[in-house]
Amino acid sequence: MAFEYAPAPESRSIVDIKPSYGLFIDGEFVDGRGTSFKTINPATEETLAEVAEASEADVDLAVKAARRAFRGWSRMSGKERAKYLFRIARILQERGRELAVLESIDNGKPIKESRDVDVPIVAAHFFYYAGWADKLDYAGLGPNPQPLGVAGQVIPWNFPLLMLAWKIAPALACGNTVVLKPAETTPLTALLFAEICQQADLPPGVVNIVTGAGSTGQAVVGHPDVDKVAFTGSTDVGKAIARAVAGTDKKVTLELGGKAANIVFDDAPIDQAVEGIVGGIFFNQGHVCCAGSRLLVQESVADEVLSRLKRRMGTLRVGDPLDKNTDIGAINSAEQLARIRELSDIGESEGAERWAPPCDLPSSGFWFPPTIFTGVTQAHRIAREEVFGPVLSVLTFRTPAEAVEKANNTPYGLSAGVWTEKGSRILHMASQLRAGVVWANTFNKFDPASPFGGYKESGYGREGGRQGLAAYLKGADL
């Protein structure tokens, strides 16, 4: 049975969205030389603000500002750089609620996630890397580690502020300066972060934010005076970037797509596993590169897992992202919704069985109910392609070897999950799975101390942890 909940909306009065935003270059907000675009609330389709679209000339100004700032920033003692990062971490905590509400409005994610997951990890990430700034000699990445220079960073719309933190915190700690392009549909928290940089008195030009779409991103990546490219997004764009930087000295890290297997063995604690499956695929509307989008369940418990999963899915609450009881918020954009619908329709036409709980969806905005497909084979497109939405493909297996084979049967290799009571089996499976992160009896856990990144076509390089420093220092790999 489903409980009736009264609406419990978080107040949006805490945020002050301006009618229009410029670019953040050299410590100040400036008008772009290009056109502008609208950013909307995906839950209501209301326009939130007009945002400048940075042209190639704007990007050039930002890179020049970053280059000028690099001299001072890289020569500043690590001890002093650290204090700026600690300041930023503290302001992020102080303004945490404001950031969470703004993130939910611009992105569509439930407030309980932006408030309890995104923003706390963002602050923790700055706190973690702040401490590294004056300890780089101890990172085991070679003697006298040196920053690369100007980092060009392009981030996606699924975790706008979190991806910003993953990019900016290690870059600054290592003494680099940055030009960051937030995603076209979610620019607002990056612009609020720019204000935070001002409040922290961060030297001008150390952080530059250029808003825009794909062409702005290309200008950042392709700029000849950018020494480092860090990208999180689709595998197709990642490949294009790898081609674009070929023959240059630019150091590159790519955090790309995934099609993670979440493997449930017959000895797993089923209720706990069901929670993990739900969190694995429906967290953040499934807009997660490491989402557990392929459930591999051992045949002997498949019926039981599925019936409990369906029951649990029936209690998920889809709706207003600002409602504190909401489990699944809005799909980020009309374009993404169309993609999810298209792949789901293909799943059905290829013969898989589609199921979603009865679910009242709001009349405006972009919504998609939590959905599972059963009777899925490895050849089905919904088992091979990244849906990036709340859509789970269910496959079964009999032996651990079959589970490994199916789990690894993908060009991706970002993450995987293993559910079993047997510790030795966890470690065996972890060693066999070709994925950068393996979660045992949990899923979608993130921590600044824990490196994150992919094998194969999920990209290269790591973010987070000691390994995350290597992406922003000369010479070092891991």
Added chain:
Amino acid sequence: MARIDVRKTYKLYIGGAFPRSESGHSYEVTDSKGKFVANAALASRKDVRDAVVAARKAAAGWAGRTAYNRGQILYRIAEVMEDRRPQFEEAVRQSEGVTAAVARGQVDAAVDRLVWYAGWADKLAQVIGNANPVAGPFFNHTAPEPTGVVGVLAPQESSLLGLVSVVAPVVVTGNVAVVVSSYERPLPAVTFSEVLATSDVPGGVVNILTGDAATLGPWLAAHMDVNAIDLGGVAGDTELATSLEVAAADNLKRVRRAPAAEPDWAAEPDLSAMTAFVEAKTVWHPIGI
């Protein structure tokens, strides 16, 4: 009457066997003064593909060996090479046109390099892996794993020391290799493959093709079952290196870029030749009662 010597046929090394090129082609190898020495097999696109298949087949077994065992086998390669020093000295002298003393120095350094890398087998994970103190009830650790099948365009000038310096780091970390030797100086590589074949290195772990990096490189760089590529063999050829890097992007191969010129192979290596071809895996293991 003087005895007529029995000459060796120089062949490819694929999957632990010594086939000729499937193309039937060979090319003349001369010494540094241009005098004919031998015909080497001219590897083709098909040989590259066969070598990748052999490498992939060997990958899981080699990665699954204990680090201790891999270290032992690398050390064994050094032992067998040491045993054949005069032969390698002659091959290097002939190929590179250096004095006997210089050639001896190259061979000594190559053997020593193998010993150096052998010792890394069970230490690299301790140096570049670590436990991560996450804010939750998990044992979280990160350790390197092999990337998989690595294409290696071996150096053109340093026919033995350069070769050993790029092959040893790839395999000691648990990867398997498809190597394209120096084109003009391939014979030490062929003799090296005979050492591999008698050093307990499982067939397919190292495959050595003699031929032209400019011809074979594009097939290797574009091969969708190759996980990474070392472009050192096209050092100095920016245009070719760039096109290979572009081809490698098709499946996001890890690329060790070509330097502007061949490095000084006598210098003590750092970890970069190993870390270029490992993946950091992070495992979250729950803690509870």
